[in-house]
Every structure is written in C-alpha cells, then in structure tokens.
Amino acid sequence: MxxxxxxxxxxxxxxxxSQGDILAAMTRAFDSQDLPQPVREDVLGIVGLSLPVAMERLAPQLGVVRRTHLVEAYKRSYSAIVKEGGAMxxxxxxxxxxxxxxxxxxxxxxxxxxxxxxxxxxxxxxxxxxxxxxxxxxxxxxxxxxxxxxxxxxxxxxxxxxxxxxxxxxxxxxxxxxxxxxxxxxxxxxxxxxxxxxxxxxxxxxxxxxxxxxxxxxxxxxxxx
The missing domain is CATH 3.40.50.1000 (HAD superfamily/HAD-like)
Structure with missing residues (x-):
C-alpha cells in the first residue's frame, strides 16, 4: 500500500x-443578455457549482439556448477580468x-x-x-x-x-x-x-x-x- x-x-x-471578480463577471454577463441582475447573496451561493447548473439556479426562467449564451458571456467576462487584474x-x-x-x-x-x-x-x-x-x-x-x-x-x-x-x-x-x-x-x-x-x-x-x-x-x- x-x-x-x-x-x-x-x-x-x-x-x-474571487468574489469581486465573480460578481463583476456575472454583472457583465447578465448585462450582455439584457437580464436583471441577481442579488449578491444568490451569486455567492452558487459559487462552486458548474456554470450551467449555476445559471439554471440564477435564471430559471430562461430556456437552454439563452442560458448557454449566459454561460459563455460569463466565461468571456471572467477571463478578461482576471487577465486585466493579473496577480491582483x-x-x-x-x-x-x-x-x-x-x-x-x-x-x-x-x-x-x-x-x-x-x-x-x-x-x-x-x-x-x-x-x-x-x-x-x-x-x-x-x-x-x-x-x-x-x-x-x-x-x-x-x-x-x-x-x-x-x-x-x-x-x-x-x-x-x-x-x-x-x-x-x-x-x-x-x-x-x-x-x-x-x-x-x-x-x-x-x-x-x-x-x-x-x-x-x-x-x-x-x-x-
């Protein structure tokens, strides 16, 4: 053994x-889809879940296609924010x-x-x-x-x-x-x-x-x- x-x-x-970056990326993602912003507590509550599952909880009223767009918008936004901030x-x-x-x-x-x-x-x-x-x-x-x-x-x-x-x-x-x-x-x-x-x-x-x-x-x- x-x-x-x-x-x-x-x-x-x-x-x-990462809460600052997550919240900022979520704001950009929801704005890009012309959706009302989820509240801070709800966003932090889904941290750790895979994005498709997280978005289904945050925007259950959306169909699969729009939720997929939301997921992709979040990924782009988060990546850009991290690259902008570097080690900070x-x-x-x-x-x-x-x-x-x-x-x-x-x-x-x-x-x-x-x-x-x-x-x-x-x-x-x-x-x-x-x-x-x-x-x-x-x-x-x-x-x-x-x-x-x-x-x-x-x-x-x-x-x-x-x-x-x-x-x-x-x-x-x-x-x-x-x-x-x-x-x-x-x-x-x-x-x-x-x-x-x-x-x-x-x-x-x-x-x-x-x-x-x-x-x-x-x-x-x-x-x-």
Whole structure:
C-alpha cells in the first residue's frame, strides 16, 4: 500500500478570494443578455457549482439556448477580468502561499484541485499566481458533473493512486463537503469563504484560519512537517 497522501483543494472561496471578480463577471454577463441582475447573496451561493447548473439556479426562467449564451458571456467576462487584474485578481487568502509551500515540502504529500471552474479559467488563475505545476491533479467542471457529484474526487484519487482514506478535501461550501462525503473522503470546511459555517454540516472538521487548516490536515492524514 502506498504511503502517499493527497490534499485536494477547492479554489474559489478556499484558495482565492474571487468574489469581486465573480460578481463583476456575472454583472457583465447578465448585462450582455439584457437580464436583471441577481442579488449578491444568490451569486455567492452558487459559487462552486458548474456554470450551467449555476445559471439554471440564477435564471430559471430562461430556456437552454439563452442560458448557454449566459454561460459563455460569463466565461468571456471572467477571463478578461482576471487577465486585466493579473496577480491582483482573485488574491490568495492570507496564509495560503505559506501553507502550499509547507505541504509541498513534505515528500509523501501531493496536492490537487477540484473546482467548479473551467479548465481555461483555472489555468488563467494558476498562471496569474505562479502556481502552475503546483498541483499534480486538477479536476475541473469541463470533465465532470457538477459538485456535489463525487466524480471529480474519484478522478483525483485515480490520478494519484491513493485510497479515499489517504486524502482530504478542503472547501468553503456545502457542495464541497457533500462531494467529499459522497466520495468517502474526510472534508475540512473553511469559514473564510462563501457559505456560512452552519452550512458545512458534512465536514469532518471546520477551521477558521490556515493554522487550524494545517493542523487538521496533519491530524487527519497523520503527517508532520
């Protein structure tokens, strides 16, 4: 049995504070389709879902064709906003760079991503923060059903060749924790993102800062720096 461990991160609301870019891109997308703007709370509530599912929740009155236009408009807008902002767009949360460096320095610990972003959106973001190559497996919405379906996590485990018991999933939303539970992976919920702590009911642990996150990862996976 391998001694490898896999730490899987959500992106928006977990690694990066992308709410400003998400809200701005959503505003541009809805404006482009001459639609009334959804309220901020509703937009942040769908962060983590695949875009088609998210748009169906935000604009249930639209048919499939118009929702598809809305999805494409959002993708274009978000990509443009991130490129305009560079490394200042969707900043990493405090302590995240140090945590990634610390985890990356442990021989048997590998890092992965499971995100509702598209491949293009994730690539743009990782490039902006100099994180290209940091993660050995990157699972995106292009290739899987939307969270909380566990397909992303199954694929991540297969990529690395570890069992669910040797992995953790870290995220800020109920979708992340529900996905982790469905895959049989312990979930660690973080409170600095977009869902309240009360929504993270399926989390094995809930933490409020990166020091607590590191301690929870080390404890669950039985590793040390």
């Amino acid at each position: 391998t001694d490898l461990k896999l730490v899987i991160f959500d992106v928006d609301g977990t690694l990066v504070d 767009a969707s900043p990493l949360y405090p302590g995240i760079p140090e945590l990634l460096n610390r985890l990356g320095g442990i021989d048997n610990v590998l890092l992965g991503v499971a995100t509702g972003k598209s491949r293009k959106g994730l690539t743009t973001l990782l490039n902006a923060h100099g994180l290209t190559g940091r993660f050995v497996t990157t699972q995106v919405a292009d290739d899987h059903p939307s969270k909380p379906h566990p397909a992303m996590l199954y694929a991540a485990l297969d990529d690395v060749g570890v069992e669910a018991s040797q992995a953790v999933m870290i995220g800020d939303t109920s979708y992340d924790m529900d996905m982790a539970e469905a895959a049989g992976i312990p979930g660690i919920g973080v409170t600095w993102g977009y869902h309240p702590a009360t929504a993270l009911t399926n989390a094995a642990r809930v933490v409020s800062d990166t020091a607590g996150l590191q301690a929870a990862i080390f404890d669950i996976l039985e590793v040390s720096a």
